[in-house]
Amino acid sequence: MTWLWLDTWIVVVGILCALSTGLLGNFLVLRRMSMMGDAISHAVLPGLAIGYLLTGERTSVWLFIGAVLTGLLTAFFTTWINRNAKVEHGASMGIVFTSLFAIGLILMVGAAGNVELDASCVLFGAIELTPLDVAWQVSLGGVVLEIPRAALVLSVVLIINLLVILLFFKEWRLTSFDPDMATANGFSAGLMHYLLMALTAVTTVAAFEAVGSIIVIAMLIVPPAAAHLLTDRLVPMLIWTALIGIASALLGHLAALTIPPLFGFEDASSAGMMGVVAGCLFTLAALSTPLRRRT
Amino acid sequence: MSNATQDHRARPSASTPSAISIRDLTVAYQQKPVIWDIDLELPKGALIAVVGPNGAGKSTLLKSALELIPRTAGEVLVDGAPFRKQRHRVAYVPQRESVDWDFPVNALEVVTMGTYRRLGWFRPVTRACRERARNALAQVGLADYATRQISKLSGGQQQRVFLARALAQDADIYFMDEPFAAVDASTEQAIVELLHTLRSAGKTCLVVHHDLATVPRYFNWLVLLNMRVVKSGPMDETFTAENLRKTYGGKLSLMSDAISAFSQQAKS
Numbered sequence: 282m283t284w285l286w287l288d289t290w291i292v293v294v295g296i297l298c299a300l301s302t303g304l305l306g307n308f309l310v311l312r313r314m315s316m317m318g319d320a321i322s323h324a325v326l327p328g329l330a331i332g333y334l335l336t337g338e339r340t341s342v343w344l345f346i347g348a349v350l351t352g353l354l355t356a357f358f359t360t361w362i363n364r365n366a367k368v369e370h371g372a373s374m375g376i377v378f379t380s381l382f383a384i385g386l387i388l389m390v391g392a393a394g395n396v397e398l399d400a401s402c403v404l405f406g407a408i409e410l411t412p413l414d415v416a417w418q419v420s421l422g423g424v425v426l427e428i429p430r431a432a433l434v435l436s437v438v439l440i441i442n443l444l445v446i447l448l449f450f451k452e453w454r455l456t457s458f459d460p461d462m463a464t465a466n467g468f469s470a471g472l473m474h475y476l477l478m479a480l481t482a483v484t485t486v487a488a489f490e491a492v493g494s495i496i497v498i499a500m501l502i503v504p505p506a507a508a509h510l511l512t513d514r515l516v517p518m519l520i521w522t523a524l525i526g527i528a529s530a531l532l533g534h535l536a537a538l539t540i541p542p543l544f545g546f547e548d549a550s551s552a553g554m555m556g557v558v559a560g561c562l563f564t565l566a567a568l569s570t571p572l573r574r575r576t
Numbered sequence: 577m578s579n580a581t582q583d584h585r586a587r588p589s590a591s592t593p594s595a596i597s598i599r600d601l602t603v604a605y606q607q608k609p610v611i612w613d614i615d616l617e618l619p620k621g622a623l624i625a626v627v628g629p630n631g632a633g634k635s636t637l638l639k640s641a642l643e644l645i646p647r648t649a650g651e652v653l654v655d656g657a658p659f660r661k662q663r664h665r666v667a668y669v670p671q672r673e674s675v676d677w678d679f680p681v682n683a684l685e686v687v688t689m690g691t692y693r694r695l696g697w698f699r700p701v702t703r704a705c706r707e708r709a710r711n712a713l714a715q716v717g718l719a720d721y722a723t724r725q726i727s728k729l730s731g732g733q734q735q736r737v738f739l740a741r742a743l744a745q746d747a748d749i750y751f752m753d754e755p756f757a758a759v760d761a762s763t764e765q766a767i768v769e770l771l772h773t774l775r776s777a778g779k780t781c782l783v784v785h786h787d788l789a790t791v792p793r794y795f796n797w798l799v800l801l802n803m804r805v806v807k808s809g810p811m812d813e814t815f816t817a818e819n820l821r822k823t824y825g826g827k828l829s830l831m832s833d834a835i836s837a838f839s840q841q842a843k844s
Contacts, residue, residue, distance in 0.1 A: 311679060365606075451701055455689050458679045462741075465642040465668040465751075466693040513725040515680045 290412035290429055292534050295555050297435035298488045299500040299526025304442050305481050306505040307515075307522055311457045316371065317356065317478070318501035320378035322485040322494045324355040326385025334388070345486060351381060352482025356475065408492040408552045431491030438487045442480055449473070454515060492552055499556035500526055507559075507566040525566075529559035593656035595620040595749055595780035596641070601650030603633070603640045610636045612804050614650065619797065621778050623771050625785045625811075628801035629824050634784040635671065637801065638751050642668055654749060664693055667747035669738050671754050677727045683737050684722040687712050690744030712743040715773075717766055732763030739770060750774065752783045756790075768794055791815065 302318070309315050328351030332344035355377050362373035408431075416430035446453060452473055456463040460470030481501075488497045508521035533555030541549045594617040601614040611633035618624055626634050639645045641652045643659060654662035667690070684706065691705040713719055716736040726734060735755055742750055755767055771794065774781055785791055791798065791811075798814040800806040800823040807819045 311676075313676070367606075448698060451689075451692055451695075452697065454681065454685070455692055458681060458686070459670065459675045459689070461639070461642075461644050461670045461674060462668050462689070464644055465663070465666065466745075467663050468692065468697070509680065513680045513727070514682070515685075518680050 286427075287412045288534065288538070290432065291408055291551055292531050294408055294411050294429065294431045294435060294492060295496070295530030295534060295551070296527050297432060297439055298492050298496060299504065299530050299555075299559075300523055301435055301439040301442050301484050302488055302497055302501040303504045303522040303526045304439075304446055304519065305477065305484060306501040307508070307519055308446075308453055308457055308477055309481065310502065310505040310509060312474075312477075314370070315502045315506070316374060317359075318481055318485055319498045320359070320374045321352040321355050321478070321482050322489055322497055324378040324381035324385075325349070325352045325482065325486050326382050327351055327388055328385075330385050330388035345490075348486040349479070349482045352486065353475070353478055355381060356478035356482075360474075408496065408555075409550070411491055434487050435491060438484050442484060445476070445480060449476075453477075496552040496555050499559050500529070503556075503559040503563050504529065507563040510563075510566045510570045525559065525562050529555050529562060533558040594618055594653075595622070595655060596782065597653040597656070598637075598641060599651050599653070601637070601640060601652065602648045603636050603645060604648045609648075609803065611640070611801070614801075614805055616799060616805060616808055618780065618782065618799075618808075620655075620780055621775060622780055622797040623775050623795045624780070624782045624797040624799060625791050625795035626782060626799045626801055627785055627788065627791055627823070628806075632802045632823075634801055635753050638668075638753055638782070638784060642666070642751060665748045667742035667745040667750050669742045669750065669752040669755055672731065672735050672738065672757065674753075677729075677734060679726065682723050682725050683713060683718060683729065683733075683740075684709055686726060686737050687740045687744050690741040693745060708746075709740070709744050712740040713737075715743055716740045716770065730760065732759040735759050736763055736766060739767065743770075748779055750779060750781045750783075752781065754784050754786060756785060756787060788820070 306315070306318065309317055325348035328347035328349070329344050330347075332347030335347075336343045338344075355374075358377040359370070359374045362368050362376060363370050366373070368376070411431040412427075412429045414430045415427040416433045417428040419426045419428060452463075452468050455466075455468055456470040456473040460474075463473075464470045485494070485497050485501070488500075504522045504525035505518070507525050508518045511521050512518050534551045536558060537549045537551040537554035540554075541547060596616065596618040598614050598616040598618075602612055603610045614637060626637065628634055636645065640647050640650075641659065652659045654665060659666070687709040688701055688705055690712065691701070691708055695701070695705065710719070710722060713722055716739055718733060718736055718740065721729060721733060726737065729737065735757075739752075739755060742752070756764055759767070771781055771783070783795065785795070792815050796811050797809070798811050799808045800814065800819055802823050802825075806823045807814050
């Protein structure tokens with residue numbers, strides 16, 4: 282195994298992705314809406330397609346805005362169907378995101394035609410290629426750092442998420458635990474819900490554009506769910522989430538480099554391996570919990 | 577309209593504004609009314625029981641008054657001013673089952689949530705907030721349970737944590753949804769004592785209650801609800817067999833509860 286700058290960047294991008302999604306994932310898991318990230322990350326497809334059709338560019342900011350808007354629409358329609366048609370929350374989510382995803386597919390295949398915006402790329406991304414898309418060159422004492430665009434974008438998203446979570450920390454705790462009491466006290470649970478949905482939309486779109494949706498969905502849910510098993514306090518849960526996310530990214534990439542060659546295969550997908558490692562860490566947490574809870 | 581206005585005329589004490597005035601309140605889901613044309617004038621300092629059969633709209637009455645669910649029509653005044661302007665004076669104790677007790681917080685953190693309103697948005701929790709919360713926990717007899725994760729408390733202790741949170745709000749009016757539901761005897765006693773403490777401090781408590789047998793002992797004002805207000809008034813005038821029959825219709829098991837309540841009242 283040879284470790285290159287490329288590998289460092291892949292791990293860094295993986296960690297940034299795990300931290301920015303996991304931070305929000307804590308509150309999604311605690312609000313029992315873990316699959317919302319999955320729904321949003323699929324439902325943004327028509328937004329991306331419309332953005333592309335309007336501008337004709339693949340990297341336009343309008344694609345991003347379109348995607349975030351359709352992500353928010355998903356959250357809005359899900360709540361609306363849940364309330365007004367009395368359809369259970371999970372089912373209404375399923376209705377909304379599959380419909381939007383289907384519209385997105387039709388738009389992309391039918392209207393956008395043979396463009397380079399292709400569905401498999403949007404869904405599966407390619408964390409291995411992120412270091413090649415350099416956004417910024419910095420020279421530090423003779424060493425030239427080529428910072429990939431994905432690392433830059435995800436750092437910005439992470440900082441935004443950190444600021445919003447810290448600034449509203451007590452509001453997140455209150456509205457996640459007891460939305461009715463929060464609303465009666467003037468801390469609108471609905472407002473915080475849509476703020477969380479907006480952050481989730483921004484984060485998933487930014488992240489899966491860089492690294493693909495499977496790792497985004499995995500990092501959004503698996504580390505927080507494991508952390509929830511390991512502690513019964515909120516701040517330690519956030520810290521455990523971060524640690525599990527970092528471990529998944531690092532060990533995932535190492536596993537992708539080292540394990541397949543043992544069996545005579547080429548390297549496996551790093552994003553996939555990061556997801557697999559997160560799943561393994563969750564299993565470890567689940568197995569260790571009954572022992573801990575008994576004491 | 578009739579009950580409220582009559583009471584208003586009959587009672588000199590009612591010349592001060594009511595603690596809670598509910599006017600023409602209607603809530604409907606998909607055109608089906610859940611509560612219909614509620615008019616209530618509830619006096620300051622009263623311990624008010626809201627009583628009625630399942631599906632009578634008791635929780636809906638509380639939630640719509642607090643603007644947690646949309647009203648089809650009507651308005652709610654607290655001390656003569658709209659609820660929105662008086663939010664800070666009202667504490668709400670939701671049903672215990674309405675939250676996830678596996679949530680990663682301890683008892684003290686839940687009670688501290690009662691102080692958030694006073695802090696307002698953004699401002700972090702202070703030492704003074706925690707101190708208030710500690711006092712409130714002590715008031716419900718849970719001083720030793722501050723750092724316990726809430727899923728490791730008994731049902732009764734969880735209910736007391738909710739009440740302590742309302743105490744930490746230091747409100748004037750308390751809306752409580754079934755605080756006596758499925759609690760142990762010592763918690764029931766603690767809640768009764770708490771209600772009396774609140775009353776002697778001049779607070780008003782509006783409590784959804786399901787146990788007809790204890791209604792006349794625990795409360796001094798009764799609201800009988802079955803989609804509409806059947807009757808609202810002082811306990812001794814309102815807690816009558818006829819009014820209960822009107823509220824519950826022919827439900828026999830409930831009527832036998834009521835009969836045992838009468839016999840208990842007669843004894844005391």
